[in-house]
Amino acid sequence: MNTDQYIDIFLDESREHLQAINDNLLELEKDPKNLSIVNDIFRSAHTLKGMSATMGFEDIAALTHKMENVLDQIRNEERSATTAIVDIIFASVEALEVVVSDISNGGDGKKDVTALVSAIEGIEKGQDAVDEQVTQDHTSNSFEFDDYQLEVISQAKGQGYLALSIMVKLRDDCILKGPRAYMVMEKLESLGEVIQTMPSVEEIEDGNFDQAFSVVFVTKVSEKDVQATIENVSEIELVSISEISNVNSVTTEEAIKIEEAPSSSSQSVPSEEKQSQKSKTIRVNLDRIDTLLNLFEEVVIDRSRLQDIANKLNNQDLVSVVENMSRVTLDMQELMLSMRMLPVEQVFNRFPRMIRGLARDLGKEITLKISGKETELDRIVIEEISDPLVHLIRNSVDHGIEIPGVREEVGKSPIGTVELRAYHSGNHVFIEIEDDGAGINREKVGRKAIEKGLLQEEQAKRMTDEEIYQFIFASGFSTADVVSDISGRGVGLDVVKNKIQSLGGSIIVQSEQGKGSKFSIELPLTLSILSALLVQVQRETYAIPLSSIVETVSLSKDDLMFVHGQSVMDFRGKVIPILSLSDIFQVPVESLGTNQNYNVVVVQKGDKLTGLLVDELIGKKEVVLKSLGNFIKDVFGISGATILGDGNVALIVDPNALIQD
Amino acid sequence: MARILVTDDALFMRMQLKDILSKLGHEVVGEAENGLDAVNKVKELQPDVITMDITMPEMDGVQAVREIKKFNSTAKVIMCSAMGQQNMVLDAIQAGASDFIVKPFSADRVQEALEKVLG
Amino acid sequence: MENLLKVIVITLNNQRYGINVQQILSIEKMQEITRVPRTSEFIKGVINLRGETIPVIDLKERLQLETSEPTNQSRILVIQVDAVTVGLIVDSATDVLDIDTNEIERASEMAGIVNEKYIAGIAKRAEELLLLLNLQTILNFEETEEVIQLEKVEEE
Numbered sequence: 012m013n014t015d016q017y018i019d020i021f022l023d024e025s026r027e028h029l030q031a032i033n034d035n036l037l038e039l040e041k042d043p044k045n046l047s048i049v050n051d052i053f054r055s056a057h058t059l060k061g062m063s064a065t066m067g068f069e070d071i072a073a074l075t076h077k078m079e080n081v082l083d084q085i086r087n088e089e090r091s092a093t094t095a096i097v098d099i100i101f102a103s104v105e106a107l108e109v110v111v112s113d114i115s116n117g118g119d120g121k122k123d124v125t126a127l128v129s130a131i132e133g134i135e136k137g138q139d140a141v142d143e144q145v146t147q148d149h150t151s152n153s154f155e156f157d158d159y160q161l162e163v164i165s166q167a168k169g170q171g172y173l174a175l176s177i178m179v180k181l182r183d184d185c186i187l188k189g190p191r192a193y194m195v196m197e198k199l200e201s202l203g204e205v206i207q208t209m210p211s212v213e214e215i216e217d218g219n220f221d222q223a224f225s226v227v228f229v230t231k232v233s234e235k236d237v238q239a240t241i242e243n244v245s246e247i248e249l250v251s252i253s254e255i256s257n258v259n260s261v262t263t264e265e266a267i268k269i270e271e272a273p274s275s276s277s278q279s280v281p282s283e284e285k286q287s288q289k290s291k292t293i294r295v296n297l298d299r300i301d302t303l304l305n306l307f308e309e310v311v312i313d314r315s316r317l318q319d320i321a322n323k324l325n326n327q328d329l330v331s332v333v334e335n336m337s338r339v340t341l342d343m344q345e346l347m348l349s350m351r352m353l354p355v356e357q358v359f360n361r362f363p364r365m366i367r368g369l370a371r372d373l374g375k376e377i378t379l380k381i382s383g384k385e386t387e388l389d390r391i392v393i394e395e396i397s398d399p400l401v402h403l404i405r406n407s408v409d410h411g412i413e414i415p416g417v418r419e420e421v422g423k424s425p426i427g428t429v430e431l432r433a434y435h436s437g438n439h440v441f442i443e444i445e446d447d448g449a450g451i452n453r454e455k456v457g458r459k460a461i462e463k464g465l466l467q468e469e470q471a472k473r474m475t476d477e478e479i480y481q482f483i484f485a486s487g488f489s490t491a492d493v494v495s496d497i498s499g500r501g502v503g504l505d506v507v508k509n510k511i512q513s514l515g516g517s518i519i520v521q522s523e524q525g526k527g528s529k530f531s532i533e534l535p536l537t538l539s540i541l542s543a544l545l546v547q548v549q550r551e552t553y554a555i556p557l558s559s560i561v562e563t564v565s566l567s568k569d570d571l572m573f574v575h576g577q578s579v580m581d582f583r584g585k586v587i588p589i590l591s592l593s594d595i596f597q598v599p600v601e602s603l604g605t606n607q608n609y610n611v612v613v614v615q616k617g618d619k620l621t622g623l624l625v626d627e628l629i630g631k632k633e634v635v636l637k638s639l640g641n642f643i644k645d646v647f648g649i650s651g652a653t654i655l656g657d658g659n660v661a662l663i664v665d666p667n668a669l670i671q672d
Numbered sequence: 673m674a675r676i677l678v679t680d681d682a683l684f685m686r687m688q689l690k691d692i693l694s695k696l697g698h699e700v701v702g703e704a705e706n707g708l709d710a711v712n713k714v715k716e717l718q719p720d721v722i723t724m725d726i727t728m729p730e731m732d733g734v735q736a737v738r739e740i741k742k743f744n745s746t747a748k749v750i751m752c753s754a755m756g757q758q759n760m761v762l763d764a765i766q767a768g769a770s771d772f773i774v775k776p777f778s779a780d781r782v783q784e785a786l787e788k789v790l791g
Numbered sequence: 792m793e794n795l796l797k798v799i800v801i802t803l804n805n806q807r808y809g810i811n812v813q814q815i816l817s818i819e820k821m822q823e824i825t826r827v828p829r830t831s832e833f834i835k836g837v838i839n840l841r842g843e844t845i846p847v848i849d850l851k852e853r854l855q856l857e858t859s860e861p862t863n864q865s866r867i868l869v870i871q872v873d874a875v876t877v878g879l880i881v882d883s884a885t886d887v888l889d890i891d892t893n894e895i896e897r898a899s900e901m902a903g904i905v906n907e908k909y910i911a912g913i914a915k916r917a918e919e920l921l922l923l924l925n926l927q928t929i930l931n932f933e934e935t936e937e938v939i940q941l942e943k944v945e946e947e
Contacts, residue, residue: 186774187753190761197765218758243791245771245784305842368759551826596828637844639827639837642875642930647829652837652844660825660837660844 017331018114021066025111028055032104036097043092046085052100053082059107065335068120071110077131078103084135096134103127163206164255167229172203174255175234177241180223185246189218189364194244196226202237203230213360222248227255300350300390304635307340307347311656314340348633351391355433355442356384358397362404362431369408376415376426377408383433388440392534395514396442399507403444403530404429406504411448411528421525423447445529451480451522460485480520484508541636543653543663545629546612549598552661553625554634554653559666561613561620563628571609580622582613590669591624595648614666621670636663674790675701677719679710679736680752681728685775689723689752692779698786707731711739714747721789722749724769726760734763741768748789752777794892798914798923801868801881803851804859806904809888809914809923810868816876818884819867838878840869847878853929854905872926888921890914895923 032055039048056078063071078100084090106127114120164174179195181188192215199205207227208215215224230237234252241250314336321329359381370377388396412418412427419425432443453476460466460482471479484504511518511532522528543554544563564582571589572579578589589611592598611622634653637660639646650665676698680686690700702717704710707724708731714722722740726733733751740747751764751772761772771785798809799818817840824836824847833852837844847867851858864883869876895912904922911925 186755187758187761187772189758190765190772193762194765194771216762243788245773245781245788365759371756372759598828599826639844639846642846642877643827643830643834643837646827649827652825654839654842654844658839659823660839662825662827662837 017066021062022111022115024062025059025071025107028059029104029108029111031055032100036101036104039092040094040097043097046088049082049086049092053079053086056082063120066120068110068114070122070124071107071120073128074103074107074124074131077128077135080135081131090134099127099130099134103131164227164229167204172229172231173234174206175228175230175237176225176253176255177228177237178223178225178249178251179241179247180249180251182246182248183222185222187218188220188222189216191244191246192216192218192220192224195241195247198240198244199226199228199237202232202240203228213364217364300347303350304347307343311340311344314656316658344633351389352387353390353393354385354387355393355396355440357393358400359384359431359433361397361401365401365404366408366429369405373409374414375408375412377412378426378428380428380430382431386433386435386440388534392440392514395510396532396534399510399532400442400444402504402507404431407444407446407448407528407530411446411450413449440534442532442534443529444532445527447527450524450526450528451483451520452524453479456480456482477519477521480522483520484518541634541663543632543634544612545632545655545661546592546610546623546625547627547629548592548596548625549601551596551598552629552655552659553592553596554632554661554663555612555614555623555666556650556663557631559614559616561615564611564613564622566609566611566622568609578624580611582620582622585620587613587620587622588671589622589624592664593624593626595669614670616667616670619670621666623664623666623669634661634663674698674720674786675717677702677704677710677713677717677722679704679707679723679728679733680725681705682725685725685752689777689782692777692782696779696783696786707733707736707739710736714740714744720748721786722747723752723773724749724764725752726754726757726764732760734760734767737764737767737769750785750789795889796892796895798888798890798921799868800885800888800921801850801866802883802885803854803881804856805882807885807919807921809890809921810870810926811923812887814870814872814926816869816871819869819878821861821865821867821880835880838867840878843876845869845876845878847880850879850881850929854909856905870926872930875930877930888916890916890921890923 032052035048035052035055039045039052042048056075060072060075060079063069063075081090081096081100085092085096090096103124106122106124110120110122113122168174177199179192181191185191196205196208196212196215205212205226205228209225210220214220228237234254238250238252241247314333317329317333318337321333362381363379366377366379369375407429412429413421413423415425418427428447430443430445432441432445434441457466457471457474457479460479461468461471463485465482465485466474484507508518511534514534516532516534518530518532520528520530542557544557544560546553546555564580566580570580572581572586574586578591579586580589581587593600610625610628612625612628613620613622615621632655636651637653638651639649648665648668649662650668651663652660653663655661676693678686678689678693678700680689680703686703690703693700701719702713704713706728710722710724711731713719724733724736728736731739737749737751740749745768747768749764749769751761751769752775753761753772754775761769764772770789773781773785797812799812799815801808801810819838819840822838824838826836827834827846833849835847835849837846849858850868859882861880862882866881866884867878868881868884869878871877894915896915897912908928909925911923914921914923
């Protein structure tokens with residue numbers, strides 16, 4: 012973006028703020044407890060951060076961001092303004108002054124600030140010797156909020172929500188603590204939102220706590236009602252609720268209160284290391300994010316109008332404001348799209364407990380290995396994929412892994428292994444479930460398929476193992492000799508397959524008898540956002556998903572050939588059919604092209620290639636997939652619509668429908 | 673006083689529960705031997721509360737809760753679990769069970785569960 | 792006892808019609824409509840309604856009336872019937888009336904202007920007869936889908 016006309020203002024204001032920080036730091040040294048000075052410094056750093064980020068001076072932004080974090084901690088009385096801290100902020104200000112003067116001399120504003128950044132980071136993380144002792148006293152058992160959570164709590168309070176710190180203690184004779192705690196959490200979630208828990212939600216629902224656990228909770232109902240609701244769960248000894256009046260106090264006063272409860276119990280579970288993975292997320296209703304995205308799209312539309320108006324008026328100031336707005340909205344869009352993404356961790360975290368339980372029930376010994384749980388997927392996919400995964404894991408534990416005796420007989424370790432993996436690849440996420448169990452019995456599956464009339468005896472002989480295995484996904488197919496309590500619930504793998512397909516994914520199984528099986532699920536990264544190539548056909552704009560596109564080719568009229576009345580072209584030595592989008596979509600012809608060249612978008616489905624003839628290639632764009640609504644169903648060759656920056660609607664082409672098998 | 677349907681495949685457990693329930697002043701309106709039986713009897717008897725064992729032949733207790741909730745979403749089901757059945761209990765609660773008690777049953781716990789469930 | 796029905800009055804080729812206000816989500820000015828290929832003639836395409844795409848129907852074409860180009864007065868009436876949200880192009884949306892339900896009669900005799908299956912009733916008012924439209928039949932799904940199916944068969 013063109014920020015030149017702002018550079019002078021930026022430089023002036025930066026100098027002012029740096030000077031202010033300098034002055035205030037000197038004051039602070041004399042009066043280290045004066046938080047209003049810290050506040051002033053914080054605000055200056057914050058302003059600097061915002062301005063520099065806007066101007067694209069990332070090094071300044073990075074350094075001021077770190078300064079801001081530490082200042083925030085001091086401001087919130089989480090640490091004191093020690094000489095060490097003041098020194099390092101001084102050093103940072105010096106560095107910033109150098110950068111600013113470099114910019115005013117026409118420099119690019121780049122400076123290696125990593126040493127300073129990591130020094131501040133060290134302080135922020137509590138490596139400051141003076142502060143270490145104080146913080147350590149309650150890190151193990153106190154709530155620590157990150158910026159985001161603090162923001163959520165303070166905003167919730169601003170909107171009339173009550174922020175509560177709740178400690179729930181179960182009765183000593185409560186045997187199944189996990190399910191009991193789960194009931195409490197479930198009740199709470201019906202009244203508001205759980206922001207943070209201690210220990211983590213997984214640990215709580217797994218029963219891995221002494222007799223008490225704590226949650227931070229925002230709600231619109233009264234403290235009394237929350238209390239009554241929790242107390243209505245059985246086997247509760249005590250519910251202690253206090254309002255979080257000042258966010259900072261949670262880390263001190265509240266923490267102590269919370270600490271008391273477990274210490275009164277004689278039992279002690281080693282909890283330190285388990286608590287290392289604190290959940291740093293909040294639950295937001297997907298509808299709200301979608302609404303936000305929709306509202307945001309309106310902003311984008313207005314921005315485009317503004318852009319048009321600005322260009323027409325030829326007013327430079329207006330043009331540059333609009334340009335700045337464009338840049339910011341682009342960042343916002345990325346952020347909002349990413350808000351829909353969640354790590355698969357959410358689902359995976361349920362499995363260790365589940366496997367433990369299943370193994371015990373079946374008298375088996377199983378180790379679960381999980382990798383890639385940070386892999387992100389669209390929220391909807393995450394929600395929907397949970398059940399199929401549960402089913403597949405149950406299947407592996409139940410039918411895959413043998414009982415220890417049998418394993419030893421065949422020379423395997425008595426402890427079976429189930430591996431759960433997730434990873435990204437291209438536009439897809441893969442989830443694999445692999446076990447080192449008995450594998451699939453080809454004979455059995457084959458026989459069953461023949462019995463069911465899915466397969467002819469002759470065919471079966473010619474099929475590869477892989478091909479035979481896929482029959483386990485056929486409807487009503489189960490080869491388990493004993494229908495056990497666990498996976499024999501009348502739900503077959505066909506249900507799993509259908510679910511995955513409904514999410515736009517696919518599943519295959521590989522197996523080796525005696526060695527184990529591997530189920531591989533391929534899922535689209537997101538359901539609603541896709542990268543597309545925008546193309547023009549006469550006066551209409553269409554979006555073609557990039558995932559289907561092999562290449563775009565410019566084709567001269569002479570290269571177009573006809574075979575049996577079908578237009579074809581030569582694509583890397585291969586003759587491929589050509590379809591004109593204009594013909595397929597019956598686009599009203601406004602003008603006959605005079606171009607000697609055609610633009611062809613080569614799309615693929617499996618190994619079938621087809622060229623789509625278009626008038627112009629507009630460019631790549633991330634588009635938000637919208638349904639055409641339930642009034643218009645199944646339009647041939649169209650998978651949905653999207654709203655373009657100018658507010659108009661473009662249809663999204665479904666290349667799979669256009670490519671002939 | 674509540675009208676209660678007791679579900680357990682073991683006669684002994686049913687006897688024990690009936691004993692506790694009647695001493696607490698409740699009426700046991702029926703007994704079911706498995707999940708399927710319970711589903712049918714719930715339809716027939718419309719009890720206020722159902723106690724539900726987890727591991728049973730024909731249809732397990734968790735599945736029975738799901739089936740019952742399908743036609744009576746407000747049905748109040750108390751699961752009767754043994755130690756070490758965390759996961760099944762969790763499944764049952766997710767399926768809509770209102771509370772659970774753990775074997776061996778104490779009269780106090782049964783009373784508490786009923787009070788909480790009957791609200 | 793008087794029961795009042797609030798209706799929005801629209802015009803199609805200078806004839807006034809009433810639509811139950813409860814079925815109307817909003818009234819929009821005409822805007823760019825993106826054609827959707829291979830659908831019924833009366834489906835003009837989709838529009839962007841505050842971030843959502845909704846289909847738009849030319850009401851005159853749907854009612855088999857004489858069609859004309861949109862004017863400044865033309866409006867898109869966004870209606871919701873059952874779970875379906877659709878925009879209807881009308882010549883104008885003029886005013887809101889309260890109609891005494893006792894004065895509504897069945898439509899059988901008034902046929903002639905529009906096929907009576909699309910008319911829910913006729914409100915007899917002092918100065919005019921107002922035809923009340925039956926949006927359910929206008930958006931009748933089965934029929935609509937049949938039309939789409941038919942077209943598809945023709946293509947293939």
